[in-house]
Structures are given as C-alpha cells and as structure tokens.
Amino acid sequence: MIRVVVADDQALVRRGFAALLALESDIEVVAEATTGDEAVAAAREQLPDVLLMDIRMPGSDGLEATRQITGDPSLEGVRVVILTTFDLDEYVFQALRFGASGFLVKHTEPDELIRAVRVIAAGDALLSPNVTRRLIHRFASGTAHSATPATQEPELAKHLTERERDVVALVGQGLSNDEIAAQWFVSQATVRTHVSRAMTKLHARDRAQLVVIAYQHGLAEPPAVD
Secondary structure, X not given: OEEEEEEOOOHHHHHHHHHHHHOOOOEEEEEEEOOHHHHHHHHHHHOOOEEEEEXXXXXXXXXXXXXXXXXXXXXXXXXXXXXEOOOOOHHHHHHHHOOOOEEEEOOOOHHHHHHHHHHHHOOOOEOOHHHHHHHHHHHHHHHHHHOOXXXXXXXXXXHOOHHHHHHHHXXXXXXXXXXXXXXXXXXXXXXXXXXXXXXXXXOOOOHHHHHHHHHHOOOOOOOOOO
C-alpha cells in the first residue's frame, strides 16, 4: 500500500486529489495538510511514501516544508512532489535543490496523477523528458555562472568513473534511462547501475537531485531547447 499525504491550502485541489487517489486499491491517503507546518507534522506522524506539496501556503510555505522534510534523516523515505500551477514555476527550481523528487502541475490528468504517485513511490524521479529539458535549460541558465569549475569540482565528483561522469551528463540533459541505453547500445539495467552508483557517490537523494548536482558542479551542459 502506497501511503500519501496531500498538502494544499486550496480545498478543491486538496480534496480532489485525495478523492482520486483514494479510489485506487494500492494507494491510501493518510493525511491532508493546509500549511507547510502541517505538512511537516503529517510527514513525521504518518511517514508517507509520497507527499504532494503545494508551494504557496499560509505560514511556512511548501518550500520551507520541503527543506525540513528532506533535511531530516528520519524522513529519508518520504518523497516530496511539488504541486504547481505552472510547470516552470520559479520555486520549483529551489524545491529541487532542497531534494524534492519532482513536480506535478495542478491541472494534470487523473491517470497521470495516479501514475506519478506510483512512479515516485517506486523511487524514481517525476521528471518527464520533455518538461525536464525545458526545466533544466532554465535552471542551467540561471546557475551556469555559479557552477563549480572542473578544476575545483567537489571531492565527491573525483570518485566518479568516466562512465559515471558520462551518465550524469546525459541525465543532466534530460535523457531517460531508455534513451541512454539506446545511445550506448547497452541494456537499461546497465544504465540503471551507472546512475545508481553515481547517485551514491554524489550523495544524491534521487534522479531529480542528481540533475541539480550535475549543473551546480559543471558536470553537465544545458541541452538544446526547441
């Protein structure tokens, strides 16, 4: 059973998402929250697998709540998914830096919402290739000037193998495991192994955070955007 908390100060959005998810036999909505503080409390009390987090809420907002949750070792298993009105909300970038596992636009289709919860609960990042490329491009444009030069990269990055560096660069460009496997003529399992090892060495919570780290430390270059 996938345990979910929905945090949003708009009752229609919050209750609508909760009602949709509750219809699924493998998903249980264990709590709802209307503020960031309530979201943090619910995370600590319920230890959900997935927490759908709105950004703009009264009191401590979703950004601060995300920072508190991802920074708490006892909540390591809680995956935060940002709820946003626009798929390129500026706050999404900061949330990803704080360790959010991805984001959903509030007008997402019901089937996509359910799929997203299952994807996140399984440990993957919710960053579709198309949206990821646009998000990364904007993120990289805003942070490229502050990226760590290759000659001053963090000690952790020096432990990456050449193959792991390559896979981090491709993940940073928004490629999925399938696309990387096709490009390298290897199996998806091989790609997953390289990604997993790179995440471990760079202390990345998940694939979304790996993307952020790749740009913060100059391990990836912005992809072309149509």
